[in-house]
Amino acid sequence: MTTYLGMPAGPPTAPRGVGHLRGSEPFPVAARRALADSQLRRNLGNATATIRAKRAAAVAELPDWEQLREAGRAIKAETMRRLDTHLLRLEAEVQARGGTVHWARDAAEANQIVTRLVRATGADSAVKVKSMVTDEIGLNDALAAAGITAYETDLAELIVQLGHDRPSHFLVPAIHRNRAEIREIFLREMADVDPALTDNPPALAEAARLHLRKIFLSARVGISGVNFAIAETGTLSVVESEGNGRMCLTLPQTLITVMGIEKVIPSWRDLGVFLQLLPRSSTAERMNPYTSMWTGVTPGDGPQEFHLVLVDNGRTAALADETGRQALHCIRCSACLNVCPVYERTGGHAYGSVYPGPIGAVLSPLLTGVEDNASLPYASSLCGACYDACPVKIDIPSLLVYLRARHVEEHREEHRVPSPEAVTMAAASWVMADPRRYAAAQRAGRSGRALSRGGRIRALPPPLSAWTRARDAPAPPARTFRQWWRESGRDRS
Amino acid sequence: MRIALFVTCLADTLFPSVGKATTVLLERLGHQVEFPEAQTCCGQMHVNTGYQREALPLIRRYVDTFDGCDVIVAPSGSCVGSIRHQHAMVARRLGDDKLADRAEAVAARTFELSQLLVDVLGVEDVGAFYPHRVTYHPTCHSLRLLRVGDRPLRLLRQVQGLQLAELPDADVCCGFGGTFSVKNADTSTAMLADKMRNVLGTRAEVCTAGDSSCLMHIGGGLSRLRTGVRAVHLAEILASTRDGGPPA
Numbered sequence: 001m002t003t004y005l006g007m008p009a010g011p012p013t014a015p016r017g018v019g020h021l022r023g024s025e026p027f028p029v030a031a032r033r034a035l036a037d038s039q040l041r042r043n044l045g046n047a048t049a050t051i052r053a054k055r056a057a058a059v060a061e062l063p064d065w066e067q068l069r070e071a072g073r074a075i076k077a078e079t080m081r082r083l084d085t086h087l088l089r090l091e092a093e094v095q096a097r098g099g100t101v102h103w104a105r106d107a108a109e110a111n112q113i114v115t116r117l118v119r120a121t122g123a124d125s126a127v128k129v130k131s132m133v134t135d136e137i138g139l140n141d142a143l144a145a146a147g148i149t150a151y152e153t154d155l156a157e158l159i160v161q162l163g164h165d166r167p168s169h170f171l172v173p174a175i176h177r178n179r180a181e182i183r184e185i186f187l188r189e190m191a192d193v194d195p196a197l198t199d200n201p202p203a204l205a206e207a208a209r210l211h212l213r214k215i216f217l218s219a220r221v222g223i224s225g226v227n228f229a230i231a232e233t234g235t236l237s238v239v240e241s242e243g244n245g246r247m248c249l250t251l252p253q254t255l256i257t258v259m260g261i262e263k264v265i266p267s268w269r270d271l272g273v274f275l276q277l278l279p280r281s282s283t284a285e286r287m288n289p290y291t292s293m294w295t296g297v298t299p300g301d302g303p304q305e306f307h308l309v310l311v312d313n314g315r316t317a318a319l320a321d322e323t324g325r326q327a328l329h330c331i332r333c334s335a336c337l338n339v340c341p342v343y344e345r346t347g348g349h350a351y352g353s354v355y356p357g358p359i360g361a362v363l364s365p366l367l368t369g370v371e372d373n374a375s376l377p378y379a380s381s382l383c384g385a386c387y388d389a390c391p392v393k394i395d396i397p398s399l400l401v402y403l404r405a406r407h408v409e410e411h412r413e414e415h416r417v418p419s420p421e422a423v424t425m426a427a428a429s430w431v432m433a434d435p436r437r438y439a440a441a442q443r444a445g446r447s448g449r450a451l452s453r454g455g456r457i458r459a460l461p462p463p464l465s466a467w468t469r470a471r472d473a474p475a476p477p478a479r480t481f482r483q484w485w486r487e488s489g490r491d492r493s
Numbered sequence: 494m495r496i497a498l499f500v501t502c503l504a505d506t507l508f509p510s511v512g513k514a515t516t517v518l519l520e521r522l523g524h525q526v527e528f529p530e531a532q533t534c535c536g537q538m539h540v541n542t543g544y545q546r547e548a549l550p551l552i553r554r555y556v557d558t559f560d561g562c563d564v565i566v567a568p569s570g571s572c573v574g575s576i577r578h579q580h581a582m583v584a585r586r587l588g589d590d591k592l593a594d595r596a597e598a599v600a601a602r603t604f605e606l607s608q609l610l611v612d613v614l615g616v617e618d619v620g621a622f623y624p625h626r627v628t629y630h631p632t633c634h635s636l637r638l639l640r641v642g643d644r645p646l647r648l649l650r651q652v653q654g655l656q657l658a659e660l661p662d663a664d665v666c667c668g669f670g671g672t673f674s675v676k677n678a679d680t681s682t683a684m685l686a687d688k689m690r691n692v693l694g695t696r697a698e699v700c701t702a703g704d705s706s707c708l709m710h711i712g713g714g715l716s717r718l719r720t721g722v723r724a725v726h727l728a729e730i731l732a733s734t735r736d737g738g739p740p741a
Contacts, residue, residue, distance in 0.1 A: 027677070028676065028677050028678075028679065028680070031677065031679060031680050032679045035679050035680065035683050341665050341666045341668070341684050342677075342684075345680060345683045345684065346680055377543075378672075378673065378676050378677065379677060379680075380673065381633070381666045381668060381669065381670025381673045381674075381681070381684070382541060382633070382670055382673070383633035383637070383665075383670070384633055384634070384636075384638060385633075385637070385664075385665075385666070387637070388637060398582075401540060401541055401543075401579070404541070404542060404543030405543045405545045405586075406543075407543055408542075408543035408544055408545075409545075421542075422544070425539055425542065426547055428538075428539070428547070429536075429544070429547035429548070432502065432533040432534040432536075432550075432554075433533070433550035433551060433553075433554055434533075435530060435532070435533055435554075438502075438533045442505070445506065456716055458717075463675055464675065466674075466676075466678035467674060467675055467678065467713070469682075470678070470682040470685065470714065470717065471682075471710065471713030471714045471716075471717050472712075472716040472717045473709075473713060474507050474508070474712075474713070476506065476507060477507065477508075477509050477510075479509060480505055480506055480509055481500050481504060481505040481506075481509035481512035481513065482505055482528070482530060483509075484512075484513060485512075485516075485528050485530075490516070490526075490528065491530070
């Protein structure tokens with residue numbers, strides 16, 4: 001059981017049964033299926049290799065990149081330390097400028113608030129800017145259940161929505177699709193599409209543009225997420241590449257913005273740091289094409305009604321974890337996904353959560369509790385490429401190791417009978433804590449030579465059979481090193 | 494110089510030739526190698542699998558064993574990475590601040606082999622002879638935890654007779670990852686397949702690295718597929734001379 005401020009339980013984690021933070025099967029099972037999908041492997045391999053090279057070049061242009069990363073890290077760490085103060089400031093400033101602020105403790109509450117706000121306008125649909133948090137809380141499903149249609153307007157989110165699919169990447173949610181598949185989805189799902197549509201990317205983009213234009217012009221409600229919320233003036237910002245976001249933010253009469261509470265930053269000075277870090281890390285652009293900012297309501301210009309919904313959904317629980325809290329520093333650039341050798345091969349769906357890749361493997365269990373995403377902290381070889389790429393220097397490998405420890409320790413407290421793995425690990429620890437026991441175990445292990453042919457072992461019993469399915473194992477040598485050391489007389493010299 | 498060898502449990506038990514090569518190499522360079530026989534294992538597997546409580550006695554054993562040594566070398570980037578970056582952290586998290594302080598001091602005197610040779614001993618040409626086409630895989634923990642950079646390559650470039658073949662996508666993980674290779678065996682194998690494709694593309698006879706564990710993984714795949722390419726530890730190449738290969 002966790003403790004928080006001396007109390008027996010911590011702040012609530014994200015509740016089960018709502019939203020998309022939990023997969024239906026453990027990572028290794030989902031990964032096995034993804035690994036066998038040759039189309040997915042090819043699409044992902046091409047896409048991540050391209051973006052990796054572009055990001056490396058964009059980052060190399062800045063002589064002060066390391067200082068920028070350190071500034072980003074420091075701002076986030078300092079903000080988290082006084083998150084409550086910054087959120088109250090944000091609320092006060094938004095309300096002073098004509099907006100309304102709502103607090104949602106979890107996904108269910110956030111969905112209820114947004115549904116109620118849309119209903120109050122009398123509209124039966126809303127246009128959406130690409131947003132991770134609304135995917136996290138399952139907002140589209142909740143709106144649909146209330147008879148409200150949510151139209152995704154980001155090209156990739158539109159592809160995902162029309163394909164009745166789930167996003168698999170922060171920035172490129174349809175990264176698992178190629179253009180031939182996208183053409184098929186458009187032909188099947190867009191009522192008004194030209195049947196002669198080709199899979200030429202400009203033609204696909206034009207088809208989406210024509211499809212969305214009518215929806216934009218008739219929309220009465222826009223729904224967005226947030227990249228950065230600036231507490232000192234109550235200004236919200238969305239960073240995007242396509243311009244659809246700006247349409248959603250400016251055309252409708254009512255704008256509802258949903259944000260995770262960790263998105264607040266204290267000041268405009270801080271924004272300057274992140275606007276340098278984010279585009280180069282995510283799209284490898286020096287500056288993203290559209291940075292939209294809005295502050296409350298401006299009479300006669302843009303939405304005349306503005307609501308900000310602040311969502312917790314397990315974030316306070318993550319914040320209460322002194323080690324884990326740095327996962328909340330994430331600015332959703334997806335650089336760690338693009339450099340991850342595991343993500344590149346399995347894709348995002350294998351992670352089950354809307355947050356995939358290395359950061360998802362730490363963020364999802366922190367939001368839900370480790371028990372509900374227990375396989376994710378192990379979905380990494382700990383190669384460390386994510387840490388090097390992270391623009392705010394989140395030490396993801398150390399967090400993965402930490403969450404593995406939390407998982408083992410929580411399991412130990414909740415189960416009287418230890419797992420076979422725990423028994424093995426305890427035995428190995430007992431043996432290796434003492435050099436005599438260790439040397440005896442080495443001698444016993446030499447019986448493994450019986451399994452070997454030509455110095456190689458082709459098959460081992462479970463669980464090591466997982467190794468020998470694809471790799472030979474070395475046979476124990478005739479002598480250990482420490483035996484050689486003694487026999488060489490070096491121990492006496 | 495008196496240099497204490499932390500041979501690592503893996504090399505001690507399964508790859509003794511790596512320990513012998515490290516010993517012979519350092520002796521050839523005029524140093525005195527010591528092997529404190531109280532040593533066992535650094536505890537990395539326990540820490541990285543979540544068993545910190547079980548790792549603590551192993552951390553204490555490492556610190557107790559090497560406390561009095563001025564310079565310690567290990568032929569492994571990941572074991573030294575664990576000693577440098579995990580020992581004190583685990584001890585502190587489990588409430589043993591005294592052990593953590595001692596662990597920090599010992600870790601600062603513990604070096605990976607290429608670091609020791611280039612940074613501490615100031616040598617790049619170790620007088621080795623190895624007449625083979627070799628490709629070098631920089632292991633993740635030597636590269637990103639220890640930042641050994643091109644030190645192993647600088648050592649290899651001075652080896653007479655050695656033809657160095659550049660490995661494409663060298664800095665991508667081979668997929669070992671300790672218990673990752675068993676818990677996520679399929680993903681690990683997919684990563685290994687790409688590493689082997691790159692190794693085979695170099696037409697090298699030998700794939701080398703500074704970690705027996707990653708070499709066990711890459712070599713296990715190369716052997717299973719009967720590629721004829723051998724996995725050989727950096728220490729074994731550096732220990733080879735015109736008089737013969739490394740001690741078998």
